[in-house]
Amino acid sequence: MSVESPLFWPAKFEGDTLFVLDETLLPEKIRYVKVKNVAQAVKVIRDMKTRAFGQFLVVLSAFLLVLASNKKSNDKVLVAQLEAAALALNKSRPTFPFAEVTSMVVGWAKKCLAEGVDVKSSLEKNIQGFLMAIRGRRLERVRKLAEALKSHASILTHCNVSGELAMAVAICKAEGKELKVFATETRPYFQGAKLTAWELRAVGVHITLVADNAVATLLSQGKVNAVVIGSDRNCANGDIANKIGSYQIAVVAKEFGVPVYVLTQPSKGIATGQDIPIEIRDEKELLVFQGRRIAPKGVKGFYPGFDVVFSELITQAIPINVQ
Template identity: 45%
Template sequence: MILTLEWTPDGVRFIDQTKLPLEESYVLATTYQQVADVIVTMVVRGAPAIGVSAAMGVALGAKDTDALTTEEFAPEFEQICEKLASTRPTAVNLFWAIDRMKVLFLRLQGQGASLDEVKQSLLDEALTMYDEDIASCKAIGAHGADLMPDDGGVLTHCNAGALATCGYGTALGVIRGAVERGKQIHVYADETRPFLQGARLTAWELMADGIPTTVLCDSMAASLMRQGKIKAVVVGADRIAANGDVANKIGTYSVAIMAKEHGIPFYVAAPWSTIDRATKTGEDIPIEERPAREVTHHGGKQLTPHGVGICNPAFDVTPAKYVTAIITERGVLRSPYSESLAAGELVSQS
């Protein structure tokens, strides 16, 4: 299994996704500030992986503190959390993971735990999140496998695979689950401009698994749908609002509209940590604006005229009406999502 990130005695080790697919190299973050930089520069990316990375960043900051007591460490802990929370605004898993670490710290502080106990508990929690993420992805794959066609083309956008999680993947986890059951799936991977996560990462993952894959320009999807080559679409998500609106990589909204027009099911695969019931609709989801250089340059070469205006939102929002089902580790949810998401939340609390 691809090791997207892992805790080591020296720091947090990440596969450098900016160098894939031609170079498999790794980055070692030895401070929480370096973990934050790894998230911002997209060395690591994908909502679930970002969340666990942030949790490990908090644990790393605690490990390296010069404080002598838990009370001395408290202001520094808040600073660590604020730094990591400022990295990327759209992926709700980031804030979910940091909030989980905050709740643990406050509980330990209230219990009078020593700083050594706090350090170990924060690390244990981050490692638990890591294991939970892989287990969630495999459960998502199992739930979603039945929804995939027995044979034929499945389209995906961006990369919601092992590289976007701690392992196995969400959307690609569904595809992997279907293939493991003997389904003859051919994946069509949108290249996903401008960062090319589909062309670079999804294709690399699936080829390593021996799953037939074809990369296509984003503008080719509608034509293939019209030709009957696409039987289903499955994508990941960075945040799902309480009404079922889905924020995912820019271009997902277009794919959803095209799927609806051609009568093709459009599935969203995501762990429960991606669901944000505090955000009522997609209109309330903050959309990250990425640097203009990602559009103006490629491979170090400038592609656009000097001074031209650039629009580079990292995500768009797909209204719930275009989503056939949301696949989570708790099962497959269907419209009306305000009800099915609420019911899923109640299950977790019982």
């Protein structure tokens, strides 16, 4: 992979501290937030300093923080600390399936305890190995996406696909495929305007920013021939949850016969999209921008954070290999 977006792997361990890329400051500043304990890990997730894949990286790394801070306790106490960490992380943002990851880690720890194996060293090895495996599988998925994108593709994307779209189009470009990308600005946090536009520009791709409400014009006028989005949660029946706005894009794409490609992490943890709890965030995040209200006093706001996109609206899932 010649070009790796900083958003592909937005957290790194140095010593006993996790450094998490503060995506809210991009593209003006590339700054990493220091995370030293589970409470701080929960805060960076809840405050949306990181999102999408970055959150999973933080969740897994939070267990490494627990292990690093545990100097003298016996294994039984350590497992209790890991269970408490899992509980706090699971509650941080309701739409994400953090419990699928945390239960796996706690399960490893309990197995070690039952078998009399040193919990700390075994768990460290397991988590590091798992992270490396995920990294390799995500790179594989980037290559799959690059294969799916045809020359002269005009792609519409929404929010940010954690570096994978930028890396896929960089591969396409290197292979001589001509591509262009339209990115929605993605209100209210502008991940499209700030993150996607920035990372695609960095790889030299023709990128055009549009308002979230311009999608139907693009699709109805044939300016776009592929939609590419990520997914924050996947269901056994193929439904997904992704950033708010994904549903209406998929509906409009279907209306105009434009294929929708979704990067997925197959999971049987939840049956259908209707079972996904959708996070409703504070109306202030919508009504107030950098300290200024955008609407008169007395106006209420409603801010659902995610949409469910039903499998019938998805043309092709591009899954990460979870075997």
